[in-house]
Amino acid sequence: MEPEAMPRPAALIDRQGLQALIDALADEGYRVLGPMRRDDAIVYDDLAGIDELPAGWTERQEAGRYRLERRDDAALFGYAVGPHSWKRFLHPPVETLWTAHRDEHGLTFRAPEPAEERFAFLGVRACELHAIAIQDRVFLDGPYVDAGYAARRREAFIVAVNCGEAGGTCFCVSMQTGPRAEAGFDLALTELLDAERHDFLVEVGSAAGAALLERLPHRPAGEADREAAATVVARTASRMGRRLETDGLKALLQDNPEHPRWDDVAERCLTCGNCTMACPTCFCTTVEDHSDLSGTSAERVRQWDSCFTLDFSYLHAGSVRQTPRGRYRQWMTHKLASWIDQFGTSGCVGCGRCITWCPVGIDITEEAAAIRATAPDWRDD
Numbered sequence: 001m002e003p004e005a006m007p008r009p010a011a012l013i014d015r016q017g018l019q020a021l022i023d024a025l026a027d028e029g030y031r032v033l034g035p036m037r038r039d040d041a042i043v044y045d046d047l048a049g050i051d052e053l054p055a056g057w058t059e060r061q062e063a064g065r066y067r068l069e070r071r072d073d074a075a076l077f078g079y080a081v082g083p084h085s086w087k088r089f090l091h092p093p094v095e096t097l098w099t100a101h102r103d104e105h106g107l108t109f110r111a112p113e114p115a116e117e118r119f120a121f122l123g124v125r126a127c128e129l130h131a132i133a134i135q136d137r138v139f140l141d142g143p144y145v146d147a148g149y150a151a152r153r154r155e156a157f158i159v160a161v162n163c164g165e166a167g168g169t170c171f172c173v174s175m176q177t178g179p180r181a182e183a184g185f186d187l188a189l190t191e192l193l194d195a196e197r198h199d200f201l202v203e204v205g206s207a208a209g210a211a212l213l214e215r216l217p218h219r220p221a222g223e224a225d226r227e228a229a230a231t232v233v234a235r236t237a238s239r240m241g242r243r244l245e246t247d248g249l250k251a252l253l254q255d256n257p258e259h260p261r262w263d264d265v266a267e268r269c270l271t272c273g274n275c276t277m278a279c280p281t282c283f284c285t286t287v288e289d290h291s292d293l294s295g296t297s298a299e300r301v302r303q304w305d306s307c308f309t310l311d312f313s314y315l316h317a318g319s320v321r322q323t324p325r326g327r328y329r330q331w332m333t334h335k336l337a338s339w340i341d342q343f344g345t346s347g348c349v350g351c352g353r354c355i356t357w358c359p360v361g362i363d364i365t366e367e368a369a370a371i372r373a374t375a376p377d378w379r380d381d
C-alpha cells in the first residue's frame with residue numbers, strides 16, 4: 001500500500017510531551033487509562049505516566065496463542081491489541097441498575113446516580129474506535145438510551161494511536177476499520193521511532209483535542225514527519241495477519257444455515273464464551289436480582305453474558321439454542337450478517353481477539369472462508 005498523506009492539522013511531541021499529555025488530562029480531572037504489561041499480557045488500566053507503558057514489548061498472536069516478546073527498540077506502542085478492550089470501562093462487566101429499600105414508609109426504588117468519573121483513554125486503536133462507534137449505536141441510538149453508557153461516553157476523551165505493528169490475528173484492513181484512526185478521537189498519535197528520534201505525530205480530531213494540544217510542549221510537524229507517519233501505517237496495513245473476504249458474506253451466511261461446516265466447528269467449540277467476552281463489540285447481558293435475608297433491600301445487577309451459554313436463550317420450555325452448532329452459528333451469523341440488518345454495519349471490526357483468545361483456536365476468518373469455499377450456492381447482496 002502506498003503511504004497516504006495525513007491531511008489533518010498535525011504537531012510533534014516527544015516522550016516528555018506524552019507525559020505532559022497524561023498530566024494535563026489528569027489535571028483536568030480525567031481518570032487516565034492506558035496499556036500496561038501485567039500477567040504476561042498488555043492490558044488497560046489506570047496510567048500515571050509513560051514509565052508504565054509497555055516500552056520495548058510486543059506480542060505474538062496466533063489462533064489460541066498470545067505471548068509477549070521483547071522488541072529490539074523502545075517503542076511505547078509497539079504491539080496490537082490484548083485481551084482487554086475499552087468496553088470494560090464504557091460498558092462495565094457488572095453494573096447495578098437499581099436498588100430497592102423497604103422501611104416503615106414503604107418501598108423505595110432508586111437508580112444509581114450516573115458516575116462522576118470522566119475517562120481518558122490513551123492508546124485506542126483504529127479498530128477499537130470503530131468498536132466504540134458500534135456500541136454507541138447499540139446503547140445510544142433508538143428509543144432506549146442506556147443512561148450509564150451515555151454519561152460515560154459523553155465525558156470520554158480519546159487519544160488514539162495508529163498501529164505500528166499488525167497482530168498475527170488482525171484483519172482490520174479487510175474490515176475497513178484500520179490500521180489508521182480516521183475519526184472518533186480527540187487526538188491521534190503515530191509513534192515515530194528510529195536511531196535519530198522518538199517522537200509522536202499528533203493529529204487533532206476535536207476542539208477539546210486542539211485545546212489540550214495547546215497546553216503541551218509541541219512543535220509543528222513537517223511534510224517529512226507526515227510522510228513518516230503515513231509510512232508507519234502503510235507498513236502495518238501490508239502486514240495484516242489475516243484477511244476476511246466480506247463480499248457477499250451476509251448472504252453467504254444467511255443462506256447456509258445447514259452448511260456442514262457448522263457441525264465441524266461445533267466439534268471443536270467448547271462454548272466457553274471467551275470470544276464474546278474478549279470481543280469489543282459484543283454487548284449481551286443478563287440481570288440478576290439479589291435481596292438480603294431480612295427482606296428490606298434488594299438490587300438488580302446487570303452482567304455481561306454470552307450467547308454461548310445455554311441460559312442465555314432460555315425461555316419457559318428450555319434453551320432455544322440447545323447445541324454448540326446452533327450457538328456458534330448464531331454468534332458468527334449475528335456478528336457478520338444479521339448485525340448489518342440490525343445496526344447497519346458489520347458487528348466485527350477485525351481486531352482478532354476472538355481468534356487469539358479462543359482456547360481451541362477457532363478462527364472466524366477461517367470458518368467464513370471454509371463456508372465460502374464449499375457452500376452449495378450463494379449470491380451477492
Ligand code: SF4
Pocket residue numbers: 268269270271272273274275276308354357358359360361362
Ligand atoms: S469459539 Fe472458541 S472462544 Fe468462542 S465459545 Fe467456542 S471455544 Fe470458546
Ligand code: SF4
Pocket residue numbers: 275278279280281282335347348349350351352353354355364
Ligand atoms: S468478532 Fe472477533 S475479530 Fe471481530 S471484533 Fe469481535 S473479537 Fe474482534
